[in-house]
Amino acid sequence: MASSKFRSIESPMKFKDQDYKSLRDACLKSGSLFCDTTFLADQNSIGMPVDPNTDKVTWLRPKEICDNAVFVEGTIGTTDICQGQLGNCWLLAALSCLTMHPELFVKVVSSEQSLTEGYVGIFYFHFWQYGEWVEVVVDDRLPVRGGRLLFSYSRSKNEFWSALVEKAYAKLMGSYSSLKGGNISEGMEDFTGGIAYSQLVSAYKPPVLWRQLTASLSRGTLLSCFIQAKTSREIGTITSEGLVRGHAYAITDTNKIQIDSTEVLLVKLRNPWGFVEYCGPWSDKCKNWKKVAKAEIEKLQLQNMEDGEFWIAVEAFSSLFNMVELCSVKPDSLSSDSDSASSWFLTEYEGSWIPGCSAGGSRKYRRSFWKNPNFKLSLTAADVEGQGDDDDDEDDANRSNPNYQLSMTAADVDGQDYDDEDDANAAAQNQKEKGKKCTLLVELLQRDRRSKNKVQFLHIAFHIYKVENQVGKLDEAFFSSNKPAGRSGKYQAVRGVYNRVLLEPGNYVIIPSTYRPNQPGDFFLRIYAKTGNTLGREKFTCSTNFFMTVMSNPPLPEDQMRVNNWFDQEDVSDDRLDAAAFMRLVNSVLEKDYHLPLETCRQLVLGEDTRGKARLDRTQALKLVTSLRNLQSTFFKHDEDSSGTMSPFELTEALNASGLKCDSEVVKVVWERFGSGEIHLPFHGFVSCVTRLRALHELYESENLEKKKSGLKTWLLRLLAL
Template identity: 85%
Template sequence: MANSKFKLGSIENPVKFEDQDYKSLRDASLKSGSLFCDTTFLADQSSIGMPEDPNPDNEVTWLRPKEICDNAVFVEGTTGTTDICQGQLGNCWLLAALSCLTMHPKLFAKVVPSEQRLTDGYAGIFHFRFWQYGEWVEVVVDDRLPVRAGRLLFSYSRSKNEFWSALVEKAYAKLMGYYSSLKGGNISEGMEDFTGGIAYSQLVSAYKPPVLWRQLTAALSRGTLLSCFIQAKTWREIGTVTPEGLVRGHAYAITDTDKVLKDSTEVLLVRLRNPWGFVEYRGPWSDKCKDWEKIDKAEIERLELKKVEDGEFWIAVEAFSSFFDLVELCSVKPDSLSSSTDPAASWSLTEYEGSWVPGCSAGGSRRYRRSFWKNPHFQLSLTAADVEKEEDEEDEEDDDDEDDAKAGGAALSAAAQKQKEKGKKCTLLVELMQRDRRSQRKVRFLYIAFHIYKVENHVGSLNQAFFSSRKPVGRSGKYQGMRGVYKRVLLEPGNYVIVPSTYRPNQPGDFFLRIYAKTGNTLGHEEFTCSTNFLMTVMSNPPLPEDQIRVDNWFDQEDASDDRLDAAAFMRLVNSVLEKDYHLPLETCRQLVLGQDTKGKARLDRTQALKLVTSLRNLQSTFLEHDEDSSGTMSPFELTEALNASGIECDSEVVKVLWERFGSGEIHLPFHGFVSCVTRLRALHELYESESPEQKKQGLNTWLLRLLAL
């Protein structure tokens, strides 16, 4: 295949969504003479994802472009920022990003392959490419579009016979699950999915108008996608129009900057686009403002001023600064995200995928100190042949740290202060994204953040004590309910761990973490001396006198001919010793019996029974101690600590498999499950110790993970 030389997931060899191959499907349709109909994204209400309107006057039909317009075309002339108009779907964030994309032909061609037409070779099928968490994905759609009362229901072009934007919207809706999944969002999502770049936000109020204008101008010259936003104070304000003609809670694309002379005074201008395709700014320097009468006609032509209601308009930067709250930027190349002026700078990229599993690896924020350490963490080694001196960005107060708040929001840890003094840093660009949240019926982003800890001269596991005794040397800032959080971080060479987390514990979710480092720095995952391994201490407690008496009495009572107890008899013995709520079922007792050397008889002698009774009483005490809410069950967070107290220290991957094996997917583990965990781990440890050196080469953790699932 022609694409085999390219990595799967690259723009040249994208992942095929739903395993649909565009060329094969198109050729099959052309050969059969029938137009393509997509069976994976049906032309009915299920793809819209909203209840059907019972009013027959609002019936939705699905038509192909040539059924809507006789002279339908995919693209009329060239694409531009005014091609896209928002329909009856609250996805201005997506369309604003798409407007920005039209200004960059090379980027646009990545998303919208240029060979597509509604004429030659037309088969009713189109394909588009979107970036998704480190990979480019190709999405195939047919061209049946939802129509109501003769008009496209959703996105449309100002040129009524042009359909590329409506088809891009359909492909993106298919990728996300439904059209309704596109309701509400941040422009950064769309900009990242159209480019693979990193998007971040910037407060307008942080800069004086001339400085802001220079920054916007420089960003546009670097190919950065820009958009802006007016914050709505309440949900009722969203979509309302200000006296100046600006829409609150609405995304605008920033399409250009320029300057003109008025009465010998330089006026700095910003050009914006409202995705609605109408409703424009009515203040100074708007399309029909008299200010333009004092500007040379050649300048007006150069600026391509159009006095039509197309959603695009100019605004002075001072007015822009007073009306708008936030600018969102998406840089395709990391260079524009760093303050370094080195034109030869290049970057290496490291990517990770992970999950927050409730009760297991969803530890919540630093506010939840007993569980924060259970969050996934990624070890990084950073060495630099060429470090640079840069000013630290202002560090945000970490709103999940109660101790910091009590201390008046102390900004940085002692380690970070030392870094400032030294001044020599390596630049990291870190972004944490939560995956696939839009594919759910109701879009709801978790509040997420990441923290970075220095691992220096630390021996032992990265456990609760480690994270409780240290403060992060870098972090994304306050927890935000957005798809992604980003931060430029300056760090000394050394070993670190990055901990992504949700604000509250036990919130399920998948995430994608990407880290850029300047080439010359070695950025990678390494096993430090502090990495957690499986450790076991065989704890032998002498039997209590009352246990000896109880076991002897039980054996005498059973009157077994060979002075041994089978699993059922042992169950009765154990449950007479343990508290009622912690009785063991027969299967667990059978497991305990088979774990002993019974010479093939599956029956316990007095010594073995006494040993197990003592062990179970100790395990019950441990369980009670770590069952903090006295529920009679424990979470995986509590399980880890209880295992440690029992002499077994496991890493998070082993605990996950244990939970799947003995917790049956439930959020709480009963006492008999805890007993099974300990029994299985001890038996496997003994088995591993008896293995040959050749078998042990894979390491204990790998060996355990393979056998625990059996």
């Protein structure tokens, strides 16, 4: 669905249907303090277990913690945010960056709130969530242990805005423990609605890096950085220079000073802990500052105190840090031609990976990759010359690097490029070819993977294919014989992957996918294109209806003989078989590992016109035996791994081969109905699927036209759920 659906900052979605003004007015009228019933002041909201040997956690309001409590003490600054006993430095580093941009900060934290005037214990904050702004209401009861805030706090002990922002974000994610571990880019995007991306520090020479950081800050870009931990054990350890591995730092400023004839380029960082600072050259207590004029020191606002904020020379920064994360609110800051004013067109989509329907996995799984959701791109207006093999364009080269997995999350990505290497080379070559190109800025985000007490990101990526004179659906053959024209890069277990892609004018399709098939998940896709290009959704993968082809196969002579012998030799009353006798007959014909249980045989018998006797005559029994033999052959053919079971995608193809053409919605309901929540379907389940669909189709066809107005698909979906 297009961007018009999504809520703006002026009209945000009300989280949990809570309206701040209505709740505040009700409290003012009753003279009571607000207590949030949707995020209780209890252990469930904290999420993580509490050590019983420590002091008990209590929930107190700011005025119960500090007599002179205020929402904001003076002005907003980076030192207002200090990390508590929660591993959410990624979030607090992003919040520190946000304080450097007042026009962005007020979108998240409204300046009209106070702990004095009109105070009733209720506060609200705005966060960007997958294309729309969300208003989150909280009460001001905060977890306290040993007389101190358990989580985020301000260096000004009587200031509470940062602790309340953290609580609101925890409510949005499910609990405080849901904030443990993450990428800085998540927080940056959720505070601004911008697009975040990563750059390797090693890709720049120090002076070039300093100029890039300076230019980014001047454009209003949020910046942060971290040192990659090589193992999980290294996360949180401190280097000899006083820097923390696997820990997010905010980049808050750049500047330069002159000493004699030497120019020193400096970068200012902030540790969200509020302490533990860099102790190398140009740190707070470094003797080098004695050589600097007092006016220069005042210009840099150097503070010789342990507040987590410090300066570092860009050469040391380049040698010690691995990655810089950037978040640009404006698309022009993401484009290589950002010096020129541009007009961009934004298209946003929501979608899902549904097992057995649209969760096709990576290109490694060729039989199912084409089932993934797809979105059509029509590019007509070229806006840049092809870059060619231009090594000087370092900024552009690094923007095309895929997002990087922050090591402090649960596990590192194994680093494999799951697609064929020649695909990567083809995509890279496409970027290098000269000629007029269209600029696309593409980001794929997986939704709602932070749940209470658990953060579980799927490995995701997107691919873009050129579609030339394509008629009908884009099927397995198309994707097997064509290589991607653009892509996000390696599959990564991060919330979002981003890339800037240059494509020739033409028609394309973009495919978001997880690495493994049948992994359920929701995603959000946003695409920026220069004005003149159009983006729109078109489903190539599934038909929009259901229809059945009558499959009529003559019985085999040996089957006819076996059925007749069975009727002659068995003690068959009035020459008819009940379900139990039919089960014995069928299982004598089918392969041993594919025998049918009694319940399936009952279903088959009741599906025939037995005139109320629930028993089969010879003709009916022979027809079913022939049908089951054919279904067994179909099952053999589409059970590719010979597991004796069928995956959801194998089921789709097997149903088609059986004459049942189902679209994605019908297959999804069929799988839920007959798969019983399992990932694999046995043969008798496949038989039940086919039998039920054929019976429903025949019943529908027997209805009069007046009853058919709702359509076959609607009718099927309703009855399959019964």
